[in-house]
Amino acid sequence: MERRKVIEAISAARSEIVMLYPFYGSILMNLRVALADCGTAATDMRRLIFDPQFVLRLSSEELQFVMMHEVMHNVLRHCIRGADKISEIYNVAADIVVNSNIMKSMGVTSFAVDGCEVMHKAPDSKEGYLYSAEDIYDMLLARGMSLPGGDESSMQPAAQANKEKKNKNQPLDRHDLWGQIKVDQELVDELNRILRQAIDDAGESGLAGMPMEIRRLAAELPDAGRVNWRELLHDFVQTACDDYDYSFNPVDRRYSDSEFLLPAFNETESYSVEDIWFVVDTSASVEDEALEVVYAELKSAVMQFTSFKAMLSFFDLQVTEPVEFDDVDSLMDIKPVGGGGTDFDSIFEYMADNMDEKLPRAVIILTDGYAEWPAEEMSQGVPVLWIIVDSNRMCPWGLTVQIEGE
DSSP, rough: HOOOOHHHHHHHHHHHHHHOHHHHHHHHHTTTEEEOOOSSSSESSSSEEEEEEHHHHHHHHHHHHHHHHHHHHHHHHHHHTTTOOOHHHHHHHHHHHHHHHHHHHTTOOEEEEEEEEOBBBBTTSGGGSSSSSHHHHHHHHHHOOOOOTTGGGGSSOOHHHSSSSOOOOOOOSBBBTGGOOOOOOHHHHHHHHHHHHHHHHHHHHHTTTTTTHHHHHHHHHOOOSOOHHHHHHHHGGGGGGGOOOOOOOOSGGGGGOOOEEEETTTTSSSSSEEEEEEEEEEEEEOOHHHHHHHHHHHHHHHHSSSSEEEEEESSSSBBBEEEEOHHHHHHHTSSSOOOOOOTTHHHHHHHHHHSSSOOOOOOEEOOOOOOOOGGGGGGGGGOEEEEEESOOOOOSEEEEEEEOOO
């Protein structure tokens, strides 16, 4: 019964955030939620972790604040930016920045969580959203780590502060997982994708009200594919790939009892794709710019999953033999060939002649769509996704997604 109440509370708070604060909501929907005996809340840039008892003590608005607090730590990369700094001081600086930005978004000048006012002002008494965590970190160092109106106990890590008498500036989450985060290109790419999607969801007006740091990060985001493959394939590939596994092995034994709830589909850590056949149109009608977009989407698809095993062919009037790939390097080793006319029938004829003993779980065709559509029965019941580049063509069967080039 208690677990159900916790799940309902988190689900309701998440829904409110999605409606009221689209930017935060978009990022929140890309993170899994876990329950653990952690005292308050925590994040490791892939999960939001909550103590059930802490959740039950909070009002809906307080829980929304805590969830956005964890989201902001992820957005601003605090979990990895402070790796070379004194953790206790950087943790406080990061919290001040995060809390102040959230309060600015909410239109409030003060806020309390679980009976404690949250830290939101820098040591110079100005709002934290005016600074970066590094700026406030330097201020705290210069001033002996004191805050206006606070005491030194307010600077303690959450795990220790929770054992002390509640004070005005008690931290509302734990940062002890931050030092255990493995930073690799996959994580960076995923963070960039999540931020890019959140910016798109918020729109120009929403981004205008975001912190300067977020706008700077937005301007520095590298180009990437336009398709959120995991979201797109949620319904499509689910019929072809049934290997969902939301379990994980946490690096910290204190979180070993954690169970995931409300899993975001977009979790890379445990979602695998196998036996998907990508078929790329290299006929004369497909311009080089469109082919570049296609390759950007293929790279994006690979990077959005941890376990990715697929096959790639090219086609014009004929189909090349499928080549397996499981990462970006092996993908880029496959060179496109073609340049003739376009015949979609050739794809399914090849499948019937050469894959009858083991059909692909799904076929994803990237094309401009300029050819006669094949008959649906040629698919032999295999799910087919049409990615149409720079064209408003739409296949009368299967799933069609249209994307624009540059």
